[in-house]
Amino acid sequence: MNFKKRMIKQRIAFLILSVISIGILFAIGSIFFVIFVNGLGVLNWKFLISITSFDFKGIPHGGIGPAIVGTFMVTGLGLAFAVPIGILAGIYLSEYRSKGKIFNVLRIMVANLAGVPSVVHGLFGLAVFVILFRFGLSILSAALTLSILALPIIIMTTENAMRDIPSDLREAAYALGAKRWQSALFVILPVAISKIMTGVILASARIAGETAPILFTGATLYLAHYPTAINQQFMALPYMIYGLMTTSMNISASMNFAYGIAIILIILITLMNIAIVILRLRTRKISS
Amino acid sequence: MKSKIDLLILISGWISVAIIVAITFFLFYNWFPLFKTTNPIEFFFGTLWYPTAVPPFYGILPLLDATLWISTLAILITFPSAFVLAVFMTHVVPKRMQYILKVFLEIFSSMPSVILGLIGLSIVAPYFQNTLNMDTGQNILNAALMLSLITIPMPTSMMEDFINAFPPEQKEGAEALGANKFETLTKVILPGLKGPFASIAMLSLGRIFGETMIVLMVAGNAAIFPTSIFQPARVLSATIASEMGETPVDTPHFYALFGIGAVLFILTFLINVVGEIVRIKYERQMMKE
């Protein structure tokens, strides 16, 4: 085949690729656009801080205050369980058992835990936290369930972040008589912490947006007040979108409300992602 | 000479194993009482899922069938799209743009799936129904499209990493022989990445298989055997999500839903393990070369 023909073939191939790619990216971009167009109308301060109410036609009024607080509470509490355990588990994989058969088994288990469908986590939470431990339908049960979703993300990022630290720092600590945990916690962890933070933020973005695991562990569509204790049921942003779209008697009136919530969720998650990008740039600077 | 902290780290290190074991145990523990009233053959091969009828039917075959339809269609859309996007990002756009697109896709991939459900339900479904004259807009195609959109960023980003990390000396070898970028891609890079791409496909499938909210909201929720992608369907995960909330504890229906959870758990586990085995096999091959 001559040179020109091959060149033209390459051009055509890349052109087709580009058209399809731009199409997909356009579809994704238009999702953001549609959400903002439909939801901006309901956004104001009152929407953020008021209690939700439904009139006799099932049309939602007021705001999403309790749902925002509920989402923050389950996410925060979930992280409080998952972060310390996840970091220690990551330390175990990178500093204590960094190779060999058992390491492979543990790592595959972490990967598998990350692959468990979220609705199955919901079933597990129902069976263990709600029924067996008698925590009932509550913020506590939901947070514990969500913490199991967050765990593998935190374990994997911690392991990778610690593994990336050059081993001469470990040797320096060991040579001074440091025990393994002292080297891990006092020398390696402080260096790896900003990378680990990206995993923690990633995990919080993930669990803040989850619906299936909280469906039957404590979330409820309607609550006339802000949550005050962790043994109460709670409203949550993602569950509210689902509830408004599937149980409302007036879908079109509920729709804009749902899009308003979607905007809030997207803003929250975008902020978290920006934090991750900044952290990554910072760690890159430090290591270079 | 183990300190308390060592012990704490050890226990945390094994927690993922403990949780996997506990999940398995509790799914089966809450499933098996079903077989006091329902024959296992009826559960696995029964063609009717009418859990609240009198007498109730707990056959999961229609749910399995629908899961297969939707997942197959979704992976058929997701995988080629992700591949095309990955090539576009690595071979067509400039480096800076590649980074921006990567961040953009990353943000999109962390979007809660319930939002995609919202879009599918309030925009795509009416469009299908009113403009394209389908019988219902809440159908297999709609669910598969929404599922693909939310899944695409993950395999794209992984493929992109693999293409970027492809050994430069092999690339240069091809280029030195006069191959252009496209020929290097199709004749050298892609054949070399068969293994990782297969494992990426399995991982994406695992994701699609277990995703709940989108199918729950846009697939139409009819427990029938679909004959075309324009029909509604009801999958395993969505059945649990929509029914568990109203099911009393320790009833056959409750047990049956845990049974569905166990089936879903085992299937995704198998998909992930196959993906992992493919990946490890590929790594071995790389070592030999």
Place this chain on the structure above:
Amino acid sequence: MDVELKIENLSVYFGQKQILDSISFEIPTKSITAIIGPSGCGKSTFLRTINRMNDRFDDFHSKGSIIFDGKDVLSADYPVEELRRKIGMVFQKPNPFPKSIYENVVFGLKIHGVKERSVLDEVVKSSLEAASLYEQVKDKLSMNAYKLSGGQQQRLCIARALAVKPEILLLDEPTSAIDPLAAKQIEEVLEQISKEITILIVTHNIQQAARIADYIAFFYMGKLVEFGKAEKLLNAPDEKLTDDYLTGMYG
């Protein structure tokens, strides 16, 4: 001469591969002993066996004994953290922690439970002085150690090792990654501190060994060929292998 370390019939293996073969000699106290030999002769492995840094490799195992204070440091019940407090180590590449200069020096003390601020302050001063770094950094002890030059970082690592008052200091080619001027400063530091503690230094630089060592051990292919007073071994070695190495037959 007093004996600090008594090495008896030491053999070391990584898996099937034997790295050291029946090494026996006695290291004199409060002096500098240099270990020389071509690369791959096992001299670094030997050094890392003394403070058991090789323990963390699964396929590492050893025979024979290293007697220190009347006890065999290689026996499994010898507490390894205690051993490493008494036998410090400085590595080829400077490896300060990414912490302040102050935190670097006190790290060893802190993990061994010393908390009083006044004690820590005093040790920071004396250790940095011993490593002749104090004058240069006394006003910026809270500065990150990574901002120091390579030679300063290596002297900080020496100060860090000295802070826990070791009886022996092991150095693994400590000047090979830094410039010659900084290397000379470190040699002076070593000569100074050898009045107080025993120093064991691995070097591939024969001139360096000639400048600072009181005793020299020559390793070749995992075996100890010759050990003796520095002037004797350098000028009139007993073994032909030693002579060949010194006259440059191995490059």
